[in-house]
Amino acid sequence: MKKYFLYILVVLGLCACSAGGSNQNFNPDACPVNAPLFTQAIGTSLINHWGDNVFFYSPFGGAGYTDSYVGAAYFTGNEYLSNAVLLPTVSPVTRVGSQQIYDYFTQFLAHGPRYTNNPGTPESGGPFVTLAGCGYGVINGYYNFIYQDADTPTTARYSFEFEYQPSSAVISIVVESGTSIGQTVTVNQPPGWYIAMQNSAKLPSLDGISKDLLIK
Numbered sequence: 001m002k003k004y005f006l007y008i009l010v011v012l013g014l015c016a017c018s019a020g021g022s023n024q025n026f027n028p029d030a031c032p033v034n035a036p037l038f039t040q041a042i043g044t045s046l047i048n049h050w051g052d053n054v055f056f057y058s059p060f061g062g063a064g065y066t067d068s069y070v071g072a073a074y075f076t077g078n079e080y081l082s083n084a085v086l087l088p089t090v091s092p093v094t095r096v097g098s099q100q101i102y103d104y105f106t107q108f109l110a111h112g113p114r115y116t117n118n119p120g121t122p123e124s125g126g127p128f129v130t131l132a133g134c135g136y137g138v139i140n141g142y143y144n145f146i147y148q149d150a151d152t153p154t155t156a157r158y159s160f161e162f163e164y165q166p167s168s169a170v171i172s173i174v175v176e177s178g179t180s181i182g183q184t185v186t187v188n189q190p191p192g193w194y195i196a197m198q199n200s201a202k203l204p205s206l207d208g209i210s211k212d213l214l215i216k
Contacts, residue, residue, distance in 0.1 A: 001005035007197060032135035034191070038137025040129045044117070046162055046193055047127065047139060050079055051115030060112035069178035070185065072105040077171035080195045083209025087199035102173045112148025117141065120157075135164040136196075139198040140188075161197040165189065 031037045037075055045110030055061045057075035058068060086095040086104060095101045120126050120142035127141030138161045146153045167191045175181055 027040035035135030073185035
């Protein structure tokens with residue numbers, strides 16, 4: 001009984017901290033300098049930056065990496081914490097850490113994905129910040145992708161958890177295939193917001209048939 005009571009107190013405390021998603025009553029001045037408050041504006045900006053970079057680091061983008069195995073390494077190192085988690089959708093594999101997440105993006109970036117962040121349906125709205133605190137936050141919504149290699153466009157729901165990394169870090173990723181196979185790509189991450197966890201899910205169509213997913 002005592003454990004149950006404590007559990008209720010914890011749940012109520014968490015709900016109070018994240019009620020309404022945006023934490024409008026939270027005082028950002030209460031956050032330390034090295035852990036700023038996560039907000040709707042920050043979350044939306046980070047998602048859009050991620051979406052721009054999946055094209056920028058692709059063989060079709062402006063980064064100059066014609067080999068998707070190299071571009072994906074730089075993309076992963078610039079966007080994800082070293083211990084980040086990429087949850088599976090159609091894939092049976094949960095990818096943990098920079099090297100495994102990189103392995104996924106070697107395939108995705110090869111298509112040349114063009115991203116659009118959208119509000120979903122009139123009923124769903126979004127994007128929504130569902131958790132916000134000092135140095136962490138979660139944002140959910142919908143995104144679309146069209147591909148430069150003429151692959152079928154996709155639409156999915158997303159959920160991203162971001163964490164603020166207060167000090168610099170170095171990410172090392174081994175190129176697994178292509179002309180640079182075996183080489184190590186090193187990315188220096190400055191202090192800032194990075195992805196700690198990501199998930200995409202099926203977006204049901206109006207006729208009840210699931211649309212394509214992000215993962216190819």
